[in-house]
Amino acid sequence: MTDTIRIFLGRLELMLAVGSALAYTIACLILRFAQSRFIFFPSRKIQTTPAEFNLPYQEVWLPVTTKTGKLEQVHGWWIPSDSPTEKRVILDCHGNRSNISANLDFAQQFHQMGLSVFLIDYRGYGRSTKRIPTETTVYEDVEKAWNYLIHERGINPHHIFVFGHSLGGAIAIDLASKHPEIAGLIIESSFTSIRKMVDFQKRYWMFPIDLLLTQTFNSISKVSQLKMPILFTHGTNDRVVPVEMSKQLFTAAIEPKQLLIVPGAGHNNVRQVGGILYHEALRQFIEQY
Numbered sequence: 118m119t120d121t122i123r124i125f126l127g128r129l130e131l132m133l134a135v136g137s138a139l140a141y142t143i144a145c146l147i148l149r150f151a152q153s154r155f156i157f158f159p160s161r162k163i164q165t166t167p168a169e170f171n172l173p174y175q176e177v178w179l180p181v182t183t184k185t186g187k188l189e190q191v192h193g194w195w196i197p198s199d200s201p202t203e204k205r206v207i208l209d210c211h212g213n214r215s216n217i218s219a220n221l222d223f224a225q226q227f228h229q230m231g232l233s234v235f236l237i238d239y240r241g242y243g244r245s246t247k248r249i250p251t252e253t254t255v256y257e258d259v260e261k262a263w264n265y266l267i268h269e270r271g272i273n274p275h276h277i278f279v280f281g282h283s284l285g286g287a288i289a290i291d292l293a294s295k296h297p298e299i300a301g302l303i304i305e306s307s308f309t310s311i312r313k314m315v316d317f318q319k320r321y322w323m324f325p326i327d328l329l330l331t332q333t334f335n336s337i338s339k340v341s342q343l344k345m346p347i348l349f350t351h352g353t354n355d356r357v358v359p360v361e362m363s364k365q366l367f368t369a370a371i372e373p374k375q376l377l378i379v380p381g382a383g384h385n386n387v388r389q390v391g392g393i394l395y396h397e398a399l400r401q402f403i404e405q406y
Contacts, residue, residue, distance in 0.1 A: 144324070145324060145325070145329060148321070148324060148329045149329045149331070152329075152330070152331060152332055153249045153250060153251050153332070154249065156213075156252075156311065156332055157213060157241065157249070157250045157251075157284075158213055158214045159214075159216075159239075159241040159242045159250060160214055160215050160216045160219075160242060160243070161216070161242070161243060161244075161247070162216075163216060163217075163218045163243055163244065164218045164219070165218050165221060166194075166218070166221075167194055167196055167221060167224070169221075170221050170222070170224070170225045172196050172221070172224065172225060172228055173196065173197060173199075174194045174195060174196045174197075175194070175195045175197075176192070176193075176194065177192070177193040177194065177195050177235075177237075177265070178190050178191070178192060178193075179191040179192075179193065179237070179258075179261045179262065179265055181240065181246075181257060181258065181261055189240055189245075189246035189248065190240075190245060190246045191237055191238065191239070191240060191245050191246075191258045191261055191262065192217075192237065192238050192243055192244040192245045193217070193235060193236055193237035193238065193262060193265075194217060194224075194234075194235070194236045195233070195234075195235050195270075196224055196228055196233060196234040196235070196236070197233050198228070198231055198232055198233040199228075199231070200231050203231050203232065203233065204272070204273065204276045205231075205232045205233070205276045205277075205278065205300070205403065206232060206233045206234070206235060206266060206270075206272055206276060206277050206278070207224075207227045207232050207233070207234045207235070207277075207278050207279075207280055208235050208237075208259075208262060208263065208266065208277055208278070208279045208280070208289075209223070209224065209234060209235065209236040209237070209280050209285075210237075210259055210279065210280065210281035210282070210285030210286070210288045210289045210292075211236070211238070211242075211282060211285050212281075212282040212283030212284045212285045212286075212306070212385075213283060213284040215242075216238050216242045216243035217236040217237065217238050217242075217243055218243070220236060220282070221236075222388075223280070223388060224236060226388070226396065226399070227399075230399075230400055230403065232278075232403070235262060235265075235266060237258060237259070237261075237262045239254065239255040239258045239259070239288075240254055240255075240258055241254075245258070251332060252332040252333070252334060255284075255288050256288065256291050256292070259288050259289070259291075259292050260292065260295070263277075263292060263296065274296060274298040274299065274300075275298055275300055276300055277299055277300055278299070278300050278301045278302070278303065278403060278406075279292060279293060279299055279301075279302050279303070280302075280303040280305070281302070281303070281304055281305070281307060282305045282306055282307070283305070283306050283307055283308070283357070283358060283384065284307075284334070285307075286304040286305060286306070286307025286308075286336070287307055287308065287334040287336045288334075289302055289304060290302065290304065290307075290336045290339050290340055290343070291334075291336075291339060293339075293343050293345060294339045294342060294343065297343070297344055297345065298345075299345050300345065300346075300406055301345055301346040301347065301348070301402065301403070301406045302343070302345060302346070302347045302348070303347075303348045303350070303399065303402065304347060304348070304349050304350070304363070304366065305349075305350045305351070305387055305388075306350070306351050306352065306355055306357070306358055306363070306384050306385075306387060307336065307349075307351075307358065307362070307363065307366065308334070308336065308358045308362045309336055309337040309362045309365050309366060310333055310334060310335045310336060310337055310338075311330065311332060311333050311334045311335075312326065312327070312330060312333060312335075313337075313362065314358070315330070317358075317359060336366060337365060337366060337369055340366050340369050340370045341369045341370065341371065343370060343371070344371065345406075346373040346374065346375075346402070346405075346406045347367075347370050347373075347374045347375070348374075348375045348376075348377065348398065348399070348402045349363045349366055349367045349370075349374070349375070349376045349377070350363070350376075350377045350378075350379065350387055350391070350395065350398070351363035351364075351377075351378055351379070351382075351387065352378075352379045352380075352381065352382025352383050352384065352386070352387045352390060353378060353379065353380050353381060353382065354381055354382060354383050355382070355383055355384045356383065356384065357383075357384035358384060360378060363376065363378075364376065364378075373406075375398070375402060377391070377394075377395065377398045379391040379394070379395060
């Protein structure tokens with residue numbers, strides 16, 4: 118091998134090393150500063166409305182002022198109970214890749230139990246202001262919904278149950294950590310933390326996740342501090358969030374708590390597969406507390 122070839126190969130090797138290091142650095146910066154795009158996958162299209170489920174409802178728009186002074190909107194549906202004496206309310210926190218229209222069959226189930234239901238879309242989802250969500254903004258939006266129920270609807274916080282599916286479960290747990298007066302939590306197909314979800318997905322093993330992760334949704338550290346009743350539900354065939362995570366949340370939570378594992382159910386069909394067993398578990402939980 119001539120000296121010229123050796124020099125060429127050495128320079129080529131150096132260029133490849135520098136290029137790889139630069140590409141890796143850029144990838145780390147993207148994961149750090151564009152993190153929301155790897156966590157949130159908002160669905161904007163409303164597939165159906167409460168009217169198609171024969172549910173009475175009112176459109177609700179909740180104003181949110183950002184730190185820069187911009188006015189944004191959180192959209193929701195208020196579905197009142199048919200009973201004028203019924204005081205209990207379900208606040209619904211939907212999951213990722215969906216919006217409030219995905220949970221209307223669930224809202225109908227609660228409405229048939231006699232409860233009022235309030236569903237909202239976090240900003241970025243459904244008809245709420247279009248933007249890139251963050252952990253902070255989704256917490257703000259559910260807090261806004263909570264305040265609406267108490268201050269504008271005049272609902273006693275001890276009569277409010279909060280339901281959260283998947284990502285919505287983490288949001289519901291955070292809300293409960295700030296409001297111990299919540300009547301009860303129903304957490305379905307949810308995860309322990311984003312950090313553990315990264316480990317489960319095995320997509321980012323080559324990156325220093327602990328240094329890059331800024332949005333943690335650390336439910337496992339919050340749930341052990343909660344004192345209200347909690348019902349955890351999960352399907353054994355969930356390929357998105359492993360059922361073991363609900364078991365871990367259940368173990369970390371203090372009494373009173375319940376765990377319903379639905380054999381054969383996936384991530385988005387726990388209530389459909391669970392059928393009467395699921396419906397009765399929810400009804401008894403709400404009636405008990």
